[in-house]
Amino acid sequence: MNPQADRVVRKVTMVATITASYFLLTADYGPEPTVLDPIKKGLLSAKSTVKEYIFGSKKKSQENQMERLDSNKDHP
Secondary structure, eight states: OOHHHHHHHHHHHHHHHHHHHHHHHHOOOOSSOOTTHHHHHHHHHHHHHHHHHHHOOOHHHHHHHHHHHHHHHHOO
C-alpha cells in the first residue's frame, strides 16, 4: 500500500476506535451498577467542567440538576 493510503487507513481506524469506545463507555446498561460506572461518571464530570469553563457557571442549571437527581431517587 502506498504511504498516503496507509496514513488515511490509520486515521480512520483511530477515529472509529475512539468513537466505538466512547459509545461503549457511555452506553446505558440499565439500573444495575457496572464496572464502567466510575469511568462514565468521570467523563460526565469532565464534560460539565468544560461546559462551565467555556460558558460560565450557571446556578439555575445546577439547581435543576439537583432537583432531577432528587426526583430520580423517588423513582426506583
